[in-house]
Amino acid sequence: MSEIIEPVDTAASESGRPSGWRQLRGLVPYLQQYKKMFALGLLMILAVAIIGTLPHLLIGVITDCLKGSPRPLSTLSGTPRELLQPIFSLYTPFSRDTLSFYCMMLIGVILVKEIFNFWMRRILIGGSHKIARDIRNDLHAQFMKLEQEFYARNRTGDLMSRATNDLNAVRMLFGQGIMFSASTIVTTVITVYFMFELSPVLTLWVLLAMPLIAIAYWYFGRIIDRLSNQVQESLGALSARVQEHLTGIRVVRAYVQEKHEIAQFDSANRGYAIKNVQLIGTTSIFLPVLSLITSLSFMILLLIGGRKAMNNEISVGTVWAFYAFLVRLILPMMALGWVTNIIQRGVVSAVRLNYILASEPGIGDAAILRSSMSPGGENGDGRPRSDGRPGMINTGTSIRGEIEFRHLTFTYPATSSNGSQGQAILHNIDLRIPVGSTLAIVGPTGSGKSTLAALIARLWESPPGTLLLDGRPIPEYPLDELRRAIGYVPQETFLFSDTIHENIAFGVNNPLEADVCKTAEIASILGEIQGFPERFETMVGERGITLSGGQKQRIALARAILRQPKILILDDALSSIDTDTEAKILLHLRYVMQQRTTILISHRVSALKSADQIIVLREGRIVERGTHEELLTPGGYYADLYQKQLLEQELEFE
């Protein structure tokens, strides 16, 4: 399993206590969907709690029978007495038959209780997994909808941690959390009620120590909270120390700082150990204190109950039943800390999940449905229109592939970590790419080439009216439709751990085998694929073969070509491919892309030179444009690049 390094916990910052609970409301629909199931679960809890009192009473009755009390549990009154009347009617003191009968009955009652118990756990815990499945599906659907801006803002590791750890914590909250809290409350109420009907005075005596438990929880809870925070901080410091050390390992080794670093680590290590010992000092006294308090209850029972039994105020069986009830009350008390922990973690995690679920996708069709356009499609100013007529283009309209940039200035949203904030990455771009032509873009790193390409595919949203497709503002096209018309080969090749066939067929539903083959040939990868042991069925990635950078790029290219796109975007997509193969691919492409628009970003002049139109981007502005020949006039960026690459080629052959 791959390791996911959890980012330094951001949960704390996002979850102000009060708002935490309010944000929990986002999860209410999931509960509502399963309300029948929860109702059934609660019914089971009730059944278990009520039936669960019977064995205790029965044991008391048996004890009285053995002791020879004339009436079993003589002090029992109220509804419980009426309920147990049929059982009591069979009572004869010192009778073997009564004993055998009650013992059989005990087994029967326990069986019934355990059956309910089984279903209670199964329904509630199983239900929590169903909820988790629904949330997980919704999270995934939401991930699919959210735009690039969201992914620029949030690291994958953090999102993963939310989708796994936090989801699990929320599941625990819905499952164990709800089950234990409800069961504890119901059981306590019913048990105390029965005890009260058995002997009110003894009940009060025995429960005398209970407030002490609450006080102990409150007192130790605070200290443990504070200390665990400190432990977490120390752990953070320790991790940071190791992390920094490993990142700067070359400086450390070069300056022979190993001993010094060990000493520094040692103090962080010691600090962490000390904080842990402090925490343990508190936790290790907490449990013994709890069991001491509970022994106090038992002591009181022995003393007061014993005296009452001596005076025949209550029967020995009653004392014994009290003992059993007390055990039943105390066990959940011991687990209280565990349950509160589940609930607290669950609430914090729910907030973290809600962050994703409540994020509004910034790019989509919904926004457009609300905005308007003028009939000619000239001014997509995005002003809402009162009649609410959808400004979408019919899905039937086929895209031809003419692209036009009109005074486009683009700035990445301020929240994203991508690019320098607030600074425009593209300035006043005016550009027309006719249907079927090839545009080549060149320029230094960071000049805005990839951004320009990404805007066409609406990975980022361009300002209204600045980007037109076939003469209409690009947001008027349904997103699906638009992207179906585009074949995109991004700068960073990303293949999925699946077969080569699946990777090439990624964007097409059930393509013909022959088409996949032909596409691979166009991308000059067919020969290599056929050389693999399992050919197109060869797995890519961790569990399969390791492809070279060039092979990956060509598969990504095939993936885009197979869609037979109207617009093909190659974002520096041939960089790891040698120049010969590149030339071959470009030749193939020229043939395939005859009626289609191609946008080609490259650093290699050899790839660019036959384009219909070449632009040079520099700091977000078009500084040169023209054909290869036109741009060769000395002094320009393009001409300079050309010269340098000639030199480099010479060096290559040296």
Add this chain to the structure above:
Amino acid sequence: MHEEKEHEKFNGAHFMWQLLQYLRPYRWQVVLALVLMLAITPMELAGPYLFHIGIDWYILPYSSGQISPTMAAWGLAIVVLMFLGVSLGSFLLLYALVRVMQRIGQEVTYDLRKEIFERLQRLPLSFLDRTPVGQLVTRATTDVDALNELFATGVVAILNSIVLMLCMGVMLFIWHPALALASLSPLPFILILTLVFQNKVGKANWQARTVIAQINTFLNEHLSGMAIVQLFNRQEKAGRQFAALNQKLLKASCDSINAFCFYYSAVEFICMGGLALLYWVGGLRVIEGSLQIGVLIAFMMYVQRFFQPIIDLSEKLEIVATAVPAAQRIFQLLDEPVTNLSPVKARRKAATHGEIEFRNVWFAYEGGANPKDENWVLRDVSFRVKAGQTIAIVGQTGAGKTTLIQLLLRFYDIQRGQILLDGVDLREMDLQELRSLFGIVLQDSFLFAGTLESNVKLGTEGIDRTSAEQALRKVGLGPFLESQAQGIETPVTERGSTLSMGQRQLISFARALAHNPHFLILDEATSSVDTKTERLIRSALDRLLKGRTSVVIAHRLSTIEHADRILVMHKGRLSEQGSHQELLHQRGIYFRLYQLQYKEQEALGAGASESLQPMPAIN
């Protein structure tokens, strides 16, 4: 799949032995813990017995009029007091036990962390290069904590349960064999049930874990490649795939839950059924008059205590289940071989001279002693640097320049040839001593979180505050020091993120200067800085290089021109060497490199440099 493989490799006995080694320094504490555990047992066993005494000696005799009220009252009071005493005693002992065990756990994990970190110091860079930093951090933190959980919680609870159960079983059998037999009759059933269900639950759990791993992989991959998913309209299909996986997970989880729920309920039923049996067997005897009722009650209490740990045990086993893989990962790291060690008998180096020689050096990062031909990074490189000379290394990216200087510090060991310092092979020298002869400034000037002072001094003894400050002033950071309220104690954040690129470079210059090395190794930063900083760096560099044997990977034309000699690296070979003018005249690779990379700087150096805008200090 993965987990199965791990299982096969797992050697339980060896693993336990390895773990126990860490307990050795604390053996007396362990003995103390065991003694405490044994001491607690009678206390924990006393409670029900006291109930028996209270009921059979005082309550029942009194209510049937056999003893006097005073005697009964006193007797009961004494029993209750004893109960109180036992409770307090077990409270104190339990506290002490947990304290001692947790303490041992902390000490052991402290030692383990320390050992891991010290091991990291000795592991070859080739290992650290290929292991993600996050993974190593996890080893030293989360994994060790999982192990602590095992020591501190798992082991104590399990041992404690076993000791308690054994003592209780023996005691019950001595007290009343027939009742003991009835009370413990559920035991074989529980064992059989556990064996059957362990298998089933284990399988269901394994299934669930496998699906979770699949889901995580799927999700991670689709999050990383979200742009592709969206660009290729794959959302729906991906959604279907995910939902299918998700449904599989639900099924696997439910299987596991059902098995668990059944197991829990069945165990509880068997335990309580045993109780009913006990009551029947005992009850018949009570009616016969051969058994006191208090004994029966005491037995019931014992039985409850007997089976509770068994029910808890499965929980504790989970702690063990997470700790074992963590421990395995740690041991794997600790077993990682340490290479390029100092020789046992290192040759002392007088270091009066300062001459460097590469003699037919071949080196590859991959492939061990006999790398494949295409893996060679350096091929037959030979050159000499005379004492006090500065040589500049130039070449294209990937020509082997950085490798050259890393080899000089023996970050890696070469496969063929020799690297000599004043005629002594690097491998014959003490590693620490070797490195302390060098001062190094890397391209990415790495600063540690701390202060300016700590970044100049690092941990080196013999550099005091004055010399650190001097060094900072010598590289031209005097005005900067003055501008800072805290002067040399100005805090530096992680990686020096609050300082500009130029400042970071200058600080690492100061660091090298303060260490006053015999040799200087410099990998010039390629990033552009403003002209003022450029001037500062230039003059700091002159100061740094003066009188020292220096090897510089040059990116600045001025550095190249100032060098005594230029080595031109090309495709792993040393293809040309000589002075700037000589090499230009050769019209070879250097000539082309010069045109490619350095010519522009000449134009800039001339003065008219409009385009040399001060760049913002981003990365």
